[in-house]
Amino acid sequence: MNIFANLVLRGLATGAVYALVGMGIVVILQTTNVMNFAQGDTGMFVTYLAFFMITTAKVPYSLVLVLAIVAGAVIGLIVERFMMRSVRSRSHLSLIMLTLGLSLVFQGLAAFLFNTVPLLFPPLVTGDPVRLGPVILSRQDIVVLLAAIVVFGALYLFLYRTKQGVAARSISQDEYAARVLGIPTPSIYMLIWAIGSALAGLAALLIVPRFSLEPSFMGLIQVKAFSAIVLGGMDSVFGAAVGGLIIGVVENLVAYQFPAIKDSFMLIVVVIVLLVMPQGLFGKRQQRRF
Amino acid sequence: MVPSRGRRLTANAVLVALVLLVPLIFRTKPSIIGYLNIAMLYALATQGLNLLMGFGGLVSLGHAAFMAIGGYTAAVLVMTYHVNMFLAVVAGVAGAGLFGLVIGFPSLRLSGFYLAVATMALGSSVADVIKRLTITGGDYGLSNIPSLRLGPWKLVSDASRYYFFVIILALVFLAVRNFLNSRSGRAVRAVHDSEMTAAAMGVNVAAYKLITFIFAACIAGLSGALYAFTISYLHPTNFGLTFSIGLLSMSIIGGLGTIIGPILGAVFWVMLPLIIGGKLTYLATVIFGLSIIGSVMFLPKGLSDLVTRIQTRLKL
Numbered sequence: 001m002n003i004f005a006n007l008v009l010r011g012l013a014t015g016a017v018y019a020l021v022g023m024g025i026v027v028i029l030q031t032t033n034v035m036n037f038a039q040g041d042t043g044m045f046v047t048y049l050a051f052f053m054i055t056t057a058k059v060p061y062s063l064v065l066v067l068a069i070v071a072g073a074v075i076g077l078i079v080e081r082f083m084m085r086s087v088r089s090r091s092h093l094s095l096i097m098l099t100l101g102l103s104l105v106f107q108g109l110a111a112f113l114f115n116t117v118p119l120l121f122p123p124l125v126t127g128d129p130v131r132l133g134p135v136i137l138s139r140q141d142i143v144v145l146l147a148a149i150v151v152f153g154a155l156y157l158f159l160y161r162t163k164q165g166v167a168a169r170s171i172s173q174d175e176y177a178a179r180v181l182g183i184p185t186p187s188i189y190m191l192i193w194a195i196g197s198a199l200a201g202l203a204a205l206l207i208v209p210r211f212s213l214e215p216s217f218m219g220l221i222q223v224k225a226f227s228a229i230v231l232g233g234m235d236s237v238f239g240a241a242v243g244g245l246i247i248g249v250v251e252n253l254v255a256y257q258f259p260a261i262k263d264s265f266m267l268i269v270v271v272i273v274l275l276v277m278p279q280g281l282f283g284k285r286q287q288r289r290f
Numbered sequence: 291m292v293p294s295r296g297r298r299l300t301a302n303a304v305l306v307a308l309v310l311l312v313p314l315i316f317r318t319k320p321s322i323i324g325y326l327n328i329a330m331l332y333a334l335a336t337q338g339l340n341l342l343m344g345f346g347g348l349v350s351l352g353h354a355a356f357m358a359i360g361g362y363t364a365a366v367l368v369m370t371y372h373v374n375m376f377l378a379v380v381a382g383v384a385g386a387g388l389f390g391l392v393i394g395f396p397s398l399r400l401s402g403f404y405l406a407v408a409t410m411a412l413g414s415s416v417a418d419v420i421k422r423l424t425i426t427g428g429d430y431g432l433s434n435i436p437s438l439r440l441g442p443w444k445l446v447s448d449a450s451r452y453y454f455f456v457i458i459l460a461l462v463f464l465a466v467r468n469f470l471n472s473r474s475g476r477a478v479r480a481v482h483d484s485e486m487t488a489a490a491m492g493v494n495v496a497a498y499k500l501i502t503f504i505f506a507a508c509i510a511g512l513s514g515a516l517y518a519f520t521i522s523y524l525h526p527t528n529f530g531l532t533f534s535i536g537l538l539s540m541s542i543i544g545g546l547g548t549i550i551g552p553i554l555g556a557v558f559w560v561m562l563p564l565i566i567g568g569k570l571t572y573l574a575t576v577i578f579g580l581s582i583i584g585s586v587m588f589l590p591k592g593l594s595d596l597v598t599r600i601q602t603r604l605k606l
Contacts, residue, residue: 029403030407035406036405060518080463083583083587084585087587089587090586092349092402092403092406093343093347093349093402096349096406096585097538097542097585097586098402098582098586098587100535100538100539100581100582101539101542101578101579101580101581101583101586102574102579102583103535103579104535104539104576104578104579104582105575105576105579105580105583106579107579108295108573108574108576108578109571109576111572111575112570112572112575112576116572153583165545180450187578216532218530219531222412223414223531226407226410226411227407227411228405230407234403234404246325255568257604260422263414263415264414264415264418264419266414267410267411267414267415267418268412268415269365270407270408270411271396271408271412274396274399274400274404274407275395275396275399275400275408275410278400278404279400290330
């Protein structure tokens with residue numbers, strides 16, 4: 001029982017990582033209809049900047065956190081303004097390729113500027129692991145879990161309680177009708193890209209202490225985040241959050257019983273989910289997509 | 291001016307002569323021939339992907355998995371079961387094709403982003419499974435794979451392989467071109483343009499999507515099998531998501547939906563890091579990324595657009 005509780009809680013902590021990245025992808029996907037394959041590498045690049053702010057420039061951690069969010073947002077704004085805006089009406093294939101190209105740019109830049117030697121990123125909070133009843137969790141894990149909850153709450157408030165959020169959701173339903181009703185779609189797109197990319201930076205910064213900082217460290221995490229989105233239904237932030245947690249927990253349980261199939265198991269599950277119920281757990285039921 | 295047949299023939303003859311003379315030109319630098327051989331193998335796999343994406347409109351983010359299956363099947367058959375090399379290559383192609391059928395099934399129900407995620411998941415899991423199996427050498431990879439042989443002749447030198455690959459490449463590219471101009475090829479392109487219209491015209495959409503997937507997988511499998519006997523070493527991480535994205539990049543940079551695009555893209559991909567060289571190698575990745583973005587935004591036919599422009603300039 002103890003082992004089980006431990007596995008589940010640690011799984012939740014891992015799942016929170018996937019949820020954080022996944023929510024950023026979904027925010028961009030549901031409004032702008034772009035599946036951002038550069039989400040992970042945007043975060044990776046921001047994390048490199050943060051690393052040198054902390055170690056070389058000795059900027060305090062809390063300020064770096066804020067700066068990282070700002071840097072992510074700026075990257076998002078640039079990407080929207082100078083890349084995505086002119087190709088919005090292209091096919092899904094072109095959009096996927098664009099973001100893949102972007103991720104290559106970030107990976108190459110990071111490797112070129114900062115070398116590929118793995119770096120150890122200092123955790124946000126240090127100290128002994130915390131005992132919660134029978135479960136032992138590291139402090140950073142708790143921070144990641146809390147961050148996922150806060151980000152989810154903030155996104156929910158933004159999307160459902162603010163004018164811009166409602167506008168963003170209306171664009172995702174019908175872009176043309178939204179424009180007819182006077183919603184300034186270009187600025188909403190910019191806002192959404194800024195939020196999504198800021199989330200990428202924040203997520204990468206929070207989760208990098210669990211791994212090591214190298215140009216490819218977000219690769220597998222992003223694959224899992226995509227799996228989380230698929231499980232959650234691709235068009236719901238809630239779905240991405242829950243999907244991420246489920247994947248984290250199941251993965252941890254599978255890894256305990258059958259360590260060999262840890263990574264493949266969830267990937268196969270994702271394909272089956274896509275085939276059997278493409279709308280995922282929380283997505284809107286649609287007759288046919290795309 | 292109307293392109294004259296004579297000029298085009300001359301140009302093609304010059305091109306063929308150049309291709310055949312390359313090993314003589316670079317006789318003092320055999321490593322360049324070696325890299326060109328790799329580029330040709332990549333071009334082969336990329337042609338499959340090009341068929342799938344450029345002409346069929348289907349995304350695959352797991353194309354390296356087909357190469358892995360082709361390569362590992364052929365290598366394991368030769369090394370562990372001592373099968374004839376030719377039969378092993380055929381088996382590798384068949385194995386990849388079979389897996390193409392498996393990956394092809396999701397494509398019947400999914401499109402766009404969904405297909406991208408599904409193929410990404412399947413492709414990554416293939417690399418992972420290969421890493422766990424013992425017969426494939428697991429995490430140590432498979433080394434000392436015997437070198438390519440054609441009947442009684444061993445193709446050891448880079449130049450001999452070069453000519454062999456040029457022939458294979460020409461045959462496969464001809465096959466793809468003829469396929470695309472055949473009844474089935476027209477059906478595939480019709481499905482790309484509009485699935486509904488194609489279905490209304492009596493095209494069996496599901497069957498043609500599967501055929502495209504199998505054909506593309508077979509070509510990639512052939513590339514993988516030849517790669518195994520050329521490099522003599524296989525490792526699962528070389529066929530993960532990164533390489534799938536690499537193949538995708540080659541096909542985009544070369545020009546999606548063009549026959550010569552894959553060659554241009556693959557040569558660009560292999561040669562650019564060498565030309566830049568040294569410490570700047572990572573800059574090549576940046577240039578690849580920028581090339582992809584530039585291709586999508588400004589040059590939809592990639593590098594082959596440039597070739598077309600040269601052709602019109604020379605009035606070929």
